[in-house]
Amino acid sequence: MYHLSQLYIYPIKSMRGLQLSHAQVTKHGLAFDRLFMLTDFQGNFITARNITNLVCFTPALHSDGLVLQAPDGQYKTILLSQFSQHTFPTEVWGNNFVSFVAPTEINQWLSNYLQQDIQLRWLGEDSHRRVKNYPDIPLSFADGYPYMLINEASLQLLESRCQNTLSVYQFRPNIVVSGFSAFAEDSWKTIRIGNVIFDVIKPCSRCILTTVNPITGKKHPTREPLSILEQFRTNAEKPEDVDFGINLIARNNGIIRCGDRVELIEQQQPNIYINRLGSEKPLSSVNSYKKVTICYQNKMITGNNQQVILEQLEKHGIHVNYACRAGICGHCALKLIKGTARSLKKGNIIQDGNLLTCSCVPLENIELS
């Protein structure tokens, strides 16, 4: 009754995944999961949080690498043997390690599609990256943990609260389980799937990526399902985290199959979540288009009053820290020195002269510090 119902890998981070009937469990994740990733030329990671139509690219496995199909149907074969001989510095969420760079022809092809300078990176045979606080656990290009599990009942409950149907791809799980009640996973500490034991490390905190339609590559206009999750899955002790699904590490290697029994070995106290269902409504955007200037770090760019400040700065190569890109975590806050801005998300997100650049648009010329 309690069983593994779906398995997924994502060979290239942020691109379309592959559904499998069975998969090899390794310490760093399911075999072939997130072995490739896009970066800028400095090695900083790029995901569908900032280039949403990455989700429309389809990788398929090849005997010596990958075949990658672009949204228009054109494709390239990418051979491991053609990656750089030497490693280059690479960064994911402030975690620095090294990886190999794809040949120029592939990077140029991707850069043309994505209209910015892109490199495809390969992790190599052995990952030099480690899971935070777990120095013995290697990690792929995944955000922070080797495995992410979703409970089907939790997804169904979330979907029942949304206006639109949801796809499991919006949450990019590796493992989907069935037969449990909704959010039963909140209290799991250790589980066994087939012959593999997994430890639950933490709930998975969610970001703007969940709002990207996996077919069109467009964000949902009112940020569903994240806006709904915020109403009942905001962590009471860490309100910067909106949780859905759980992150795991594997104690042993093995093969897991759809249909395998899922057993609960040990439980723990679940987190407490703030419940504000029905209290938050999306704001509409009504301003007609106008050009504005945005000053930051002694640079002045010409932008507009429609797009969030973070995206406008990034478009001009100006880096601002971020995490959720959804007005939740606070990482993207800058001080508003001059001018006014408008929040796209209801709530007190412009405070003490600070604004969240991922969720605010300028109303006029602004200066930030």
Ligand code: FES
């Ligand atoms: S990036 Fe999280 S609030 Fe802006």
